[in-house]
Amino acid sequence: QVQLVESGGGLVQAGDSLRLSCVSSGRIFSTVAWFRQVPGKERDFVAWIRGSGGSTGYADSVKGRFTISRGNPETTVYLQMNSLKPEDTAVYYCAGGPVTRVVSTTPRGYDYWGQGTQVTVSS
Secondary structure (H helix, E strand, O other): OOEEEEEOOEEEEOOOOEEEEEEEEOOOOOEEEEEEEOOOOOOEEEEEEEOOOOEEEEOOOOOOOEEEEEOOOOOEEEEEEOOOOHHHOEEEEEEEEOOOOOOOOOHHHOOEEOOOEEEEEEO
């Protein structure tokens, strides 16, 4: 059975850092992405990583503040979030997807999802 499990969320103040983890079991995904969602809104792309970490991509809103990386073993993917802002508050989901020519930045491009972890940033 394939599973993705996120952890590391919490309540922090603006300017603080958090590191989210996503551990997959049953399969190693070539492409893993992080998305986030606030109530009443669509799930938004945050970052993706392909392979061992040589290729990554970020949403403009997090570029320069967030870093996605793979751990050892490669079943773990991290999202290091620095200089957090109140607008980063959301439930963060990791997702595993197939190998494609172009990495998807929409939820439709991913087959497997974790249950989500809440990140709350107070001002």
